[in-house]
Amino acid sequence: MSQWIEISTLNALADGAYERFEFDDVDVLVFREGEHVYAIEDLCTHDGAELCGGLYIDGEIECPRHGARFCVKTGQARSAPAYGKVSTFPIRIHEDGVIELQLDDA
Amino acid sequence: MRLGIVGAGQAACTLIAELIRGDFKGDILVFNGETHAPYQRPPLSKNWLKTSDDPTSLRLLPEPLETHPSIQWIQTSVQSLSPDQGLVTTDQGTYSVDHLVLATGTTAIKPSIPGLASESIHVIRTLDHALRLKKSLEGVTNITIIGAGFLAFELASSLADPSRTIRILAKGIRALPQVAVKTADRLVDQAPASIRVGVEIERFDETTKALVTNHGSIPTDLVIAAIGAQPNAELATACGLGSSDGIPVDEFMQTAHPKVSAIGEVSLHHQPHLNRIQRIESISEANDSASVCAKRLLGHPEPFQTIPWFWSDQGDAKLQIAGLCDRTDEETCLIESETELVMIRHQGQRVTAIEALNSAKEFMAARRLLDQGDLALDDLLQAGSVFARLQSSRS
Numbered sequence: 159m160s161q162w163i164e165i166s167t168l169n170a171l172a173d174g175a176y177e178r179f180e181f182d183d184v185d186v187l188v189f190r191e192g193e194h195v196y197a198i199e200d201l202c203t204h205d206g207a208e209l210c211g212g213l214y215i216d217g218e219i220e221c222p223r224h225g226a227r228f229c230v231k232t233g234q235a236r237s238a239p240a241y242g243k244v245s246t247f248p249i250r251i252h253e254d255g256v257i258e259l260q261l262d263d264a
Numbered sequence: 265m266r267l268g269i270v271g272a273g274q275a276a277c278t279l280i281a282e283l284i285r286g287d288f289k290g291d292i293l294v295f296n297g298e299t300h301a302p303y304q305r306p307p308l309s310k311n312w313l314k315t316s317d318d319p320t321s322l323r324l325l326p327e328p329l330e331t332h333p334s335i336q337w338i339q340t341s342v343q344s345l346s347p348d349q350g351l352v353t354t355d356q357g358t359y360s361v362d363h364l365v366l367a368t369g370t371t372a373i374k375p376s377i378p379g380l381a382s383e384s385i386h387v388i389r390t391l392d393h394a395l396r397l398k399k400s401l402e403g404v405t406n407i408t409i410i411g412a413g414f415l416a417f418e419l420a421s422s423l424a425d426p427s428r429t430i431r432i433l434a435k436g437i438r439a440l441p442q443v444a445v446k447t448a449d450r451l452v453d454q455a456p457a458s459i460r461v462g463v464e465i466e467r468f469d470e471t472t473k474a475l476v477t478n479h480g481s482i483p484t485d486l487v488i489a490a491i492g493a494q495p496n497a498e499l500a501t502a503c504g505l506g507s508s509d510g511i512p513v514d515e516f517m518q519t520a521h522p523k524v525s526a527i528g529e530v531s532l533h534h535q536p537h538l539n540r541i542q543r544i545e546s547i548s549e550a551n552d553s554a555s556v557c558a559k560r561l562l563g564h565p566e567p568f569q570t571i572p573w574f575w576s577d578q579g580d581a582k583l584q585i586a587g588l589c590d591r592t593d594e595e596t597c598l599i600e601s602e603t604e605l606v607m608i609r610h611q612g613q614r615v616t617a618i619e620a621l622n623s624a625k626e627f628m629a630a631r632r633l634l635d636q637g638d639l640a641l642d643d644l645l646q647a648g649s650v651f652a653r654l655q656s657s658r659s
């Protein structure tokens with residue numbers, strides 16, 4: 159089991175928005191939806207574009223290249239041209255609002 | 265239910281993905297007329313042509329879908345259909361199905377050029393075409409591309425090399441007539457090709473290795489035709505369900521026969537955004553028509569109502585178009601910088617399309633706004649950007 163990595167706090171993330179975090183082998187988008195936080199890999203399963211920069215509306219992020227939409231909670235592709243799921247990462251939020259991420263794919 | 269799908273391209277694969285996601289209760293027989301597993305077509309003229317030799321990188325369906333137990337892949341072309349009996353005939357045998365979806369796409373049109381055998385003219389429609397083109401490039405210094413639409417410009421960008429001269433020949437009076445003059449000018453300026461318009465090709469002269477045209481002789485080692493495609497509607501036509509214009513379907517992708525549907529760029533249906541019947545060749549049409557068909561087959565029909573959209577990569581220039589317009593629609597520039605260009609196409613106040621060059625954010629916002637309903641020119645001009653207009657509509 160890989161380590162939990164502290165990435166941010168709940169207050170530091172804008173509600174209904176996302177931020178990008180870069181690690182050695184992977185880039186991660188972290189989304190805040192009220193008291194919930196979700197993390198997915200910043201890599202579209204259609205043709206490898208960055209999802210960062212895509213519109214995040216109603217729990218879905220849209221790939222800026224060809225418009226595939228992904229559920230940020232489950233990683234599932236919600237519309238073509240992507241069919242495959244994007245990787246998701248476990249998140250835990252401590253009582254003091256500190257957010258931690260685990261880089262193992264859930 | 266036993267469903268037969270003819271064709272294994274973009275529309276067929278989206279239909280399969282949506283049926284499996286919707287927990288379709290039945291078997292799916294897919295007749296794939298090509299020798300390759302389903303692959304993506306757009307990269308064939310873009311980055312893949314320039315940088316890759318690996319067909320597996322084009323794979324369309326991820327593993328769990330391609331090998332899903334409800335799918336039986338039949339690697340052969342369908343020769344005829346008997347819709348009343350629900351029969352599909354191939355050289356491997358006759359198959360019985362309860363419903364049939366035709367997703368047969370189109371075939372590239374080849375011009376006839378006196379002095380040049382048809383086999384010597386390249387087209388790019390399939391993976392085999394692209395592999396053949398790659399093999400033919402050795403030693404080639406003069407490439408002539410006939411046609412001046414998106415495909416021609418994508419090919420020019422992908423084939424650009426200091427050792428080659430690329431020429432694009434257009435029959436019409438301008439290149440890229442699908443987009444605004446200003447958008448076309450940008451793309452023409454940065455294309456690694458010389459472009460001639462108003463060209464009539466008379467013949468190919470084998471001795472001088474040149475195309476003889478009304479613009480003089482054009483040195484040519486290799487010809488690629490990018491002049492459009494015609495619908496693969498023969499199977500449907502033989503049953504009285506289609507014509508050379510495509511396969512007519514209603515807003516649920518149902519043909520005149522209750523056991524036959526048609527999807528993708530072979531389908532001919534009412535486009536609500538254009539308010540007319542039109543066949544559209546694009547990934548969005550393939551995906552959206554497949555989704556509509558999937559919903560109907562899953563028992564919760566919804567009519568086709570999506571807004572068409574399109575993308576084209578020409579080297580570093582990323583063009584994305586939300587909506588679809590007539591070539592005569594007016595054009596107004598919304599954003600212009602060294603790298604970005606956003607053009608509004610409109611009929612008076614009614615915005616019909618947004619062309620965004622290197623501006624994905626504007627494109628995404630345009631798709632959302634067009635999906636929400638009518639968009640007025642003055643609203644966009646006042647907001648200063650499509651994204652700002654989207655934000656104000658959501659607040």
Ligand SMILES: Cc1cc2nc3c(=O)[nH]c(=O)nc-3n(C[C@H](O)[C@H](O)[C@H](O)COP(=O)(O)OP(=O)(O)OC[C@H]3O[C@@H](n4cnc5c(N)ncnc54)[C@H](O)[C@@H]3O)c2cc1C
Pocket residue numbers: 270271272273274275276295296297298305306307308309340341342343367368369370388389390415496499527528529530544545546547548550573574575576577
């Ligand atoms: C080089 C190229 C670049 C493109 N770039 C873009 C782009 O950038 N953006 C965009 O939006 N669109 C682009 N397109 C268009 C897009 O790829 C098509 O609109 C889309 O693939 C259409 O999907 P379809 O399923 O209707 O047809 P297709 O994907 O063509 O699939 C049809 C399949 O049916 C098979 N078939 C036909 N007859 C039979 C039969 N009798 N039996 C069995 N199988 C049969 C065919 O062999 C084919 O495999 C491009 C197309 C090409 C060729």
Ligand code: FES
Pocket residue numbers: 202203204205206207221222223224225226239240
């Ligand atoms: S790369 Fe994301 S939709 Fe194509």
